[in-house]
Amino acid sequence: MRQILITGGTGQVGTELAAIDWPEDVTPLFPGRDELNLADPASIRAYVGEREIAAVINPAAYTAVDKAETESSSAFSINAVGPAALADATRERGIPLIHVSTDYVFDGSKNAAYEVDDPICPINVYGASKAAGELAVRTGNPRHVILRTAWVFSPHGGNFVKTMLRLSDRSELRVVNDQKGCPTSAADIAATLATIALRQLDDPDAPCGTYHFVNDGPTTWFNFASEIFRQHHQHGAAVPVVHPIETSEYPTPARRPTNSVLSTARLQDDYGIKPRHWREALADTLARLRETNSAGSHG
Ligand SMILES: NC(=O)C1=CN([C@@H]2O[C@H](COP(=O)(O)OP(=O)(O)OC[C@H]3O[C@@H](n4cnc5c(N)ncnc54)[C@H](OP(=O)(O)O)[C@@H]3O)[C@@H](O)[C@H]2O)C=CC1
Numbered sequence: 558m559r560q561i562l563i564t565g566g567t568g569q570v571g572t573e574l575a576a577i578d579w580p581e582d583v584t585p586l587f588p589g590r591d592e593l594n595l596a597d598p599a600s601i602r603a604y605v606g607e608r609e610i611a612a613v614i615n616p617a618a619y620t621a622v623d624k625a626e627t628e629s630s631s632a633f634s635i636n637a638v639g640p641a642a643l644a645d646a647t648r649e650r651g652i653p654l655i656h657v658s659t660d661y662v663f664d665g666s667k668n669a670a671y672e673v674d675d676p677i678c679p680i681n682v683y684g685a686s687k688a689a690g691e692l693a694v695r696t697g698n699p700r701h702v703i704l705r706t707a708w709v710f711s712p713h714g715g716n717f718v719k720t721m722l723r724l725s726d727r728s729e730l731r732v733v734n735d736q737k738g739c740p741t742s743a744a745d746i747a748a749t750l751a752t753i754a755l756r757q758l759d760d761p762d763a764p765c766g767t768y769h770f771v772n773d774g775p776t777t778w779f780n781f782a783s784e785i786f787r788q789h790h791q792h793g794a795a796v797p798v799v800h801p802i803e804t805s806e807y808p809t810p811a812r813r814p815t816n817s818v819l820s821t822a823r824l825q826d827d828y829g830i831k832p833r834h835w836r837e838a839l840a841d842t843l844a845r846l847r848e849t850n851s852a853g854s855h856g
């Protein structure tokens with residue numbers, strides 16, 4: 558029996574990792590924050606030290622982008638100090654650490670998709686804390702995979718899709734159309750993390766390093782919102798009119814990159830993973846949300 562420690566089991570990606578059909582000889586462990594707190598390195602050492610663990614997947618993070626601007630110490634302890642302790646604990650045991658990072662490590666000034674080796678230069682506290690986490694993992698355990706992803710949506714937790722649905726009773730909405738990126742399904746990220754983890758378990762020489770995984774089809778938040786409402790309307794819902802605006806018209810505490818489109822070429826080359834289009838993944842997520850709502854209304 559091989560045990561995989563998975564952090565953040567209550568989050569968007571963690572919930573989808575719990576739904577994976579793991580092979581019979583693999584047991585995923587999902588400690589809660591009370592058992593393994595990323596802000597408390599001693600709890601990480603204790604948890605890993607007391608068990609036979611064959612690999613670690615770390616999707617847990619401080620993800621409140623705007624709040625991070627005023628809570629940088631929490632953001633850094635969860636997103637950088639915790640991953641550093643995980644890197645030490647996994648290196649000491651010679652096991653792989655698969656760590657999740659973000660498109661917000663880039664400053665957004667590139668006029669093309671970001672490749673994995675492009676220089677990072679975060680423009681907000683959350684991005685800086687995730688960049689520090691990447692560095693800690695990269696230097697702390699040579700047997701690491703850092704998987705950057707972006708614009709995550711799922712039926713669980715907080716995300717842009719659920720925000721748009723919550724606001725769908727408005728007659729009009731204004732959404733920024735000058736920030737480009739790649740909406741990505743948490744279920745597809747979880748499937749990718751599972752593929753990587755199982756390869757790492759089976760093969761000590763499996764490829765390591767930094768990778769990007771996002772759903773296919775770069776877009777803007779405005780176009781993403783428009784497609785969410787187009788699909789929602791197809792199922793009979795009334796939806797708002799969405800107006801494209803510029804970032805300057807929607808002030809937020811944290812700056813966000815103008816372009817954070819990620820190239821997945823290296824992941825396709827090394828792991829043979831080819832992402833599907835985000836529109837298809839969105840349709841699955843909206844269908845799952847409808848199922849949950851109708852189960853709730855009949856229950
Ligand atoms: N959301 C997004 O749009 C994007 C996310 N990412 C990255 O993907 C990963 C997964 O994101 P997502 O699933 O959306 O995250 P969520 O915000 O949905 O979940 C975060 C998880 O981390 C856990 N957590 C937070 N603080 C601690 C702590 N101190 N100790 C232990 N666990 C903690 C939370 O537990 P609890 O329930 O106790 O709070 C929760 O399970 C993260 O690394 C994030 O940086 C990358 C790009 C985009």
Ligand SMILES: Cc1cn([C@H]2C[C@H](O)[C@@H](COP(=O)(O)OP(=O)(O)O[C@H]3O[C@@H](C)C(=O)[C@@H](O)[C@H]3O)O2)c(=O)[nH]c1=O
Pocket residue numbers: 620621622623659660661706707708709716717720730731732733736778807809813
């Ligand atoms: C609700 C709303 C948001 N917006 C804009 C604000 C912002 O520029 C953009 C997205 O807003 P959100 O706050 O939902 O998303 P944000 O918190 O920026 O999402 C990020 O989360 C972290 C964790 C990541 O790692 C990133 O990849 C990214 O997914 O949409 C509007 O223009 N109109 C609106 O009505």
